Amino acid sequence: MFARKNAHHHQVAYVTNDITRAIALFEKNYASPGFFLFNNVATGAAKPGDPELRIALSHVNGVEIELIEPVGDTAPLFSDGLLQGLELEIRFHHIAIRIDGPIENWEAHVASINTAHHPIVYQGSLGEDLRYIYTDERSCVGHYVEHVWMSARVLEQIAAARPSFPPRG
Numbered sequence: 635m636f637a638r639k640n641a642h643h644h645q646v647a648y649v650t651n652d653i654t655r656a657i658a659l660f661e662k663n664y665a666s667p668g669f670f671l672f673n674n675v676a677t678g679a680a681k682p683g684d685p686e687l688r689i690a691l692s693h694v695n696g697v698e699i700e701l702i703e704p705v706g707d708t709a710p711l712f713s714d715g716l717l718q719g720l721e722l723e724i725r726f727h728h729i730a731i732r733i734d735g736p737i738e739n740w741e742a743h744v745a746s747i748n749t750a751h752h753p754i755v756y757q758g759s760l761g762e763d764l765r766y767i768y769t770d771e772r773s774c775v776g777h778y779v780e781h782v783w784m785s786a787r788v789l790e791q792i793a794a795a796r797p798s799f800p801p802r803g
Contacts, residue, residue, distance in 0.1 A: 636731065638746060640739040644782065645698040645730035649712050651723045653688045653703035659724070666692045666699065668797035684758075685709030693798040702727065711756050711768065711778075728768065728778035740765050740783035747781075763788045 636643075650656040653671070660666040669690035686705035691698055701724075704713040715725045733743045744767065747754070755778070757767040763785040768778045784792070793802070 638731075638733075638743055640734045641731045641743060641781075642734070643697065643729060644732035645700050645780070646726075647700040647702060647728045647730065647780070648724050649702045649704065649715055649727045650725070651703065651716055651720065653690055653701055655722050656701050656703075656724050657690050659722070660692070660699065660701070665799075666694065666797075667799040667801070668692060669699075669701065670796040685712065687712060691792065691796040693793075693796050695799065698730070698796070700730075726777060728780050730780040730782050733781065733783040737765075737783065743781065743783075752779075760788075 648656070657666075657669045657671070661668060669692045672689045672691075685708045687709055688703040688705060690701040693699070702712050704716075707713070712727065715727060716723050733740045747767075747769065749769075752769040752771065754767050755770045759765045764783070766780055766782040768780050771777060771779050
């Protein structure tokens with residue numbers, strides 16, 4: 635799963651019940667260079683029933699840090715790990731593997747996944763520029779794995795928007 639051509643570790647992601655406070659905690663306790671916040675992101679094709687999420691991104695020493703706050707009860711994949719009633723909760727959720735290169739690399743990567751051993755529990759796209767799937771690896775390694783492909787245009791937009799350490803320059 636991890637050792638694939640054109641694939642590399644891209645991200646560590648956490649779910650939270652309060653993204654504003656989680657951002658402040660990461661900035662204070664872990665010296666994050668800040669976060670770019672996407673409010674009320676509807677994943678997938680933004681059709682009825684898609685989960686709504688607030689997402690914050692930071693980039694530290696080559697790895698993206700993602701904070702995810704599920705909105706309401708629309709996103710059980712992201713909210714099921716959160717307990718109810720805690721003032722602030724942050725839980726590890728997944729790592730992401732990014733597939734580089736043309737869309738054909740993405741298609742080859744997805745075709746290489748043995749879904750009997752690595753079941754796909756969620757998938758989507760954003761137009762022609764982004765594809766993703768989540769495989770459920772909880773029984774083996776305790777978390778989900780996101781597999782993602784982004785066009786060069788989207789990679790550039792995200793890199794320009796999210797704070798980074800060391801700073802781009």
